[in-house]
Amino acid sequence: MNDKYTPNIIGFLCNWCSYTGADLAGTSRMKIPPSLKTIRVMCSGRIDPLFVLKAFIKGADGVMMMGCHPGDCHYQKGNYNTRRRFVMLNSIFDILGLEKKRIGLWWVSASEATRFAQVTNEYNKEMEKLGPNPTAKEIFL
Amino acid sequence: MAKAIKISKNVQEGLFDFLKSLLEKEKISGVFTLKKMDDNGAVSYSLITSPDEFKNAVPLYPFMPVNAGKALSSFTLLGKTEEPIVAVLRPCELRAFVELVKRAQGDIENFLIISPTCGGVLSLNLMGDKNQDKMVSQYWISVKNAEISPDTRETCQFCENFLPLNADITVGTLGNKNLDKEFTLFLNSPKGEEFAKEASGSSVSEEIETKEINELKKKREELREKYFKETGKEGEGLKSLINTFASCLGCHGCSHVCPICYCTLCEFDSKTHEYQAASLSSDLKKKGGLKVPTGNLLFHIGRMTHMAVSCVSCGMCSDVCPVNIPVATVFSKVGSSLQEEFKYFPGKDIEEPAPQGTYKEDEFMKIGEQ
Numbered sequence: 130m131n132d133k134y135t136p137n138i139i140g141f142l143c144n145w146c147s148y149t150g151a152d153l154a155g156t157s158r159m160k161i162p163p164s165l166k167t168i169r170v171m172c173s174g175r176i177d178p179l180f181v182l183k184a185f186i187k188g189a190d191g192v193m194m195m196g197c198h199p200g201d202c203h204y205q206k207g208n209y210n211t212r213r214r215f216v217m218l219n220s221i222f223d224i225l226g227l228e229k230k231r232i233g234l235w236w237v238s239a240s241e242a243t244r245f246a247q248v249t250n251e252y253n254k255e256m257e258k259l260g261p262n263p264t265a266k267e268i269f270l
Numbered sequence: 271m272a273k274a275i276k277i278s279k280n281v282q283e284g285l286f287d288f289l290k291s292l293l294e295k296e297k298i299s300g301v302f303t304l305k306k307m308d309d310n311g312a313v314s315y316s317l318i319t320s321p322d323e324f325k326n327a328v329p330l331y332p333f334m335p336v337n338a339g340k341a342l343s344s345f346t347l348l349g350k351t352e353e354p355i356v357a358v359l360r361p362c363e364l365r366a367f368v369e370l371v372k373r374a375q376g377d378i379e380n381f382l383i384i385s386p387t388c389g390g391v392l393s394l395n396l397m398g399d400k401n402q403d404k405m406v407s408q409y410w411i412s413v414k415n416a417e418i419s420p421d422t423r424e425t426c427q428f429c430e431n432f433l434p435l436n437a438d439i440t441v442g443t444l445g446n447k448n449l450d451k452e453f454t455l456f457l458n459s460p461k462g463e464e465f466a467k468e469a470s471g472s473s474v475s476e477e478i479e480t481k482e483i484n485e486l487k488k489k490r491e492e493l494r495e496k497y498f499k500e501t502g503k504e505g506e507g508l509k510s511l512i513n514t515f516a517s518c519l520g521c522h523g524c525s526h527v528c529p530i531c532y533c534t535l536c537e538f539d540s541k542t543h544e545y546q547a548a549s550l551s552s553d554l555k556k557k558g559g560l561k562v563p564t565g566n567l568l569f570h571i572g573r574m575t576h577m578a579v580s581c582v583s584c585g586m587c588s589d590v591c592p593v594n595i596p597v598a599t600v601f602s603k604v605g606s607s608l609q610e611e612f613k614y615f616p617g618k619d620i621e622e623p624a625p626q627g628t629y630k631e632d633e634f635m636k637i638g639e640q
Contacts, residue, residue: 199635212637213625214575220604220607221604223607234638235640266557268557268561269516270512270566
C-alpha cells in the first residue's frame, strides 16, 4: 500500500475548452494526477463561487476552476464573469487568512493538452506540499 | 465653499420646524423620519403625511431601528413615489439606498434627501434603557466636539465615510460647538436649494469639511485599523474565523436586516442549503461530530461572496446579533478589501453598476494564465 499522502483535488472544467483539453490529454496518454476529480460544467461562468467555497469547507485539499481563455468563451462572455468571481473569492480568502493557494483559476483551451497536464501536475505537487486541508478535521465549522 | 443656510435655532428644533413647515405648506406630501413611539424611548422610522401627526418626530435622534435605505426601497420597489417625500437619512443609509436603486430595488426620484454629517447611532440595546435620555445628551456633546462616542455602534466608531454623498441637503452637526443655538444646511443640489427657500435662515457660504471633521476622520481611521486587526487576527485564518462565528445560532437575523441582502428568498434559507439525511450520516461517519445548525461558516462566507462588495458598514447586523458576534466588523473588513480590489465605492455613483453584474474585457489579465 502506498502510504504517501494524496491530496483530494476537485476540478470544475468547462465543457468546451478545459474538459476537451483534459480529454485530449487523456487520449494522448499524458500523465495526469489521479487525485484530480473533474466536474464538467457547460461554461466556467456556471461555477458559482459557492461551489468552490463548499468544496473547500467540506475538506477538498485543492479546488481548480478551468475555462476557455478570455475572448474565446464558447458562450462569448461567460468566462469574464468567472474571472471576476475568482478575483472576489481570492480576495476574501486573502483577507480572512484562509489558505488561498487551495483555490485557483486556469485558462486551458481544447487543444492545450500539454498545458492541462502541466498545470494539474504542478498543482498536485503544490497540494502535496501544503498537506491536508484543516477544514476536513474541523467538526464545529 | 458651499452654498448654505444658517438657521439660528437648536439643530433638532430647527430641523423639526423646517420639516413641519414643508408639510404644512404642502411643498411635500410626506416626511420619512424617526418618530418617538412611546414614553419608554422607543423610536421608529415613520412616514408622516399630516402636520398633526408630526408632533413626536425626532429627526436625527441617534438610533437606527432599521436601515432606512431598506425601508425606502420597500416603498419604491414598484416605481417612484407619486408625490415628493422628504427623507432624513444617515450617510450609510443613503448609500445603501443608492446600492438598492442600482439593483432595481427602488427609485430615488421623488425624494428630497436630507442627511447629517454623522456622529453615528447608539447601539440598539440601549433603546428603552433607563439612562437613554442621558446617553442621548452625551451623544450630542460628542457630536458638538467631533469626538467618538463610546456608546455608538462599532461600525460608527470607525466610520470614515460620515459625510453624506448624493444628499440634496446636508445638515452640518459634527464639530459645531454652537449646535444648541445654530446650525447650517448645506444645499447640494437645485432641488435642495428650491426646498430650502422655506427655511428661515440667512444665506452663507461655508466649508463642509472643517478642521474638526478632518481630525475626527483621522481618529476614526486609527480606530478602524485597531478593530480590523483585532477581529479575525491576521494569519490565524480558519481557527480565528471558527472562533469568531462559534456562537452563531443560524438565525439569519444579520442577513434579514442587511440593506444589501434584498433577496425575497435567500439562498441560505432555501432548500439548497437544507441538510440532507444522507449527507448527515456520511459526515458523521467521516468526522464524528457536527455543529447544529450546520453550514455556519458556509453561510457567512457565502453571504460575503454575495454582498460584501456593496457593504456600506451600517452595523445593523452586529446590532441585531443575539450572541454579540462582530459581524459588521468582519464584513466591513472583507468589504473594504473587495472594494479596493474592484476600485468600487458602494453608494457613491448611482450610474456605476455593482461589480458582480459587470466586467471589463481587459482587466485582471494575469489571472488564469499562470
